[in-house]
Amino acid sequence: MPTTPESGGREEPFEKDAQVEVSFEDEGFRGSWYTATVLRPPSSRITSRKPRISVQFHTLTVKDPLHDTTHPLRESVDLILVRPIPPRESRRSFRVDDDVDAFHNDGWWEGIVIAVIDGGTRYSVYFRSSREQIDFPESLIRLHREWVHGKWDPPLDQNSKIDDQNAKESHVSEIN
Numbered sequence: 001m002p003t004t005p006e007s008g009g010r011e012e013p014f015e016k017d018a019q020v021e022v023s024f025e026d027e028g029f030r031g032s033w034y035t036a037t038v039l040r041p042p043s044s045r046i047t048s049r050k051p052r053i054s055v056q057f058h059t060l061t062v063k064d065p066l067h068d069t070t071h072p073l074r075e076s077v078d079l080i081l082v083r084p085i086p087p088r089e090s091r092r093s094f095r096v097d098d099d100v101d102a103f104h105n106d107g108w109w110e111g112i113v114i115a116v117i118d119g120g121t122r123y124s125v126y127f128r129s130s131r132e133q134i135d136f137p138e139s140l141i142r143l144h145r146e147w148v149h150g151k152w153d154p155p156l157d158q159n160s161k162i163d164d165q166n167a168k169e170s171h172v173s174e175i176n
Contacts, residue, residue: 013084014041014053021108022055023081031110031129033101034060035085042079051079059106083147087156092138093120099144100125102136110144 014020018041021033036055043051053076060073086101094100094113101108102125114133115124123141126133145152 014038014079014082016041019085020055020082021085022057022075022077023083025081031127032105032107033083033109034058034107039074040076052076053079053082055082086142086145086147086152088142089156092141094123094138094141094143100141101144102127102134103140104134104136108142113141 016038018038020036020038022036023033024030035058037058038053039056040054042053055075055077057073057075061070062073063070094116096113096116098113100111100113100123102111103109104127109127110129111125111127113123114126117124117135120138122135122137124133124135125141143154145154147153
C-alpha cells in the first residue's frame with residue numbers, strides 16, 4: 001500500500017480497489033461488519049464535513065424492480081465506519097468466553113463463544129445484540145479485533161500470523 005505525506009509515512013489502507021469492511025450504526029446492524037471494495041477513497045482535502053468513502057459491498061445487494069435483477073449495493077459511508085479486512089491467523093481454535101466474529105446473514109457479527117462442540121470443530125456463539133445463540137463451524141469464525149489508531153487490537157500473534165495475501169484470498173473465498 002502506498003504512503004502519503006498526510007499519513008506520516010503510514011500505509012493507506014483505503015485506496016481505490018482496496019478490500020475493506022464496513023459497519024453500520026443503524027439499529028439491527030450494530031456489531032456487524034460487511035466486506036466491500038473501495039470505489040472512491042476519502043478526499044485528502046481538509047473540510048468541515050466528516051470524511052466519506054465510496055464502497056461497493058460484496059454480499060449486500062439491491063433489487064432493481066424495473067429489470068427484476070439485483071446488483072451489489074454501493075454507498076458513501078463515514079470513514080470512521082470503515083476498516084481494513086482483519087488479518088487471519090493460522091490458529092483457528094477458540095475457547096469458551098473468547099470474543100469472536102461469526103459470518104452470519106451476509107456479514108461478520110460480534111459474539112462470544114459459549115460452548116466448544118464436536119471436539120473443537122464447531123462452536124456455539126452468543127450474539128449480545130440479537131440475544132441469539134447459533135452454532136458455527138470453525139471456518140466461519142475469527143478472533144474479534146478492533147481497528148484502533150491504525151493498528152489491530154488485540155495485536156497479532158506473530159508466531160501464528162499467516163501472510164496477508166493468503167488471508168485476503170481465504171477471506172474472499174469463504175464468503176463467496
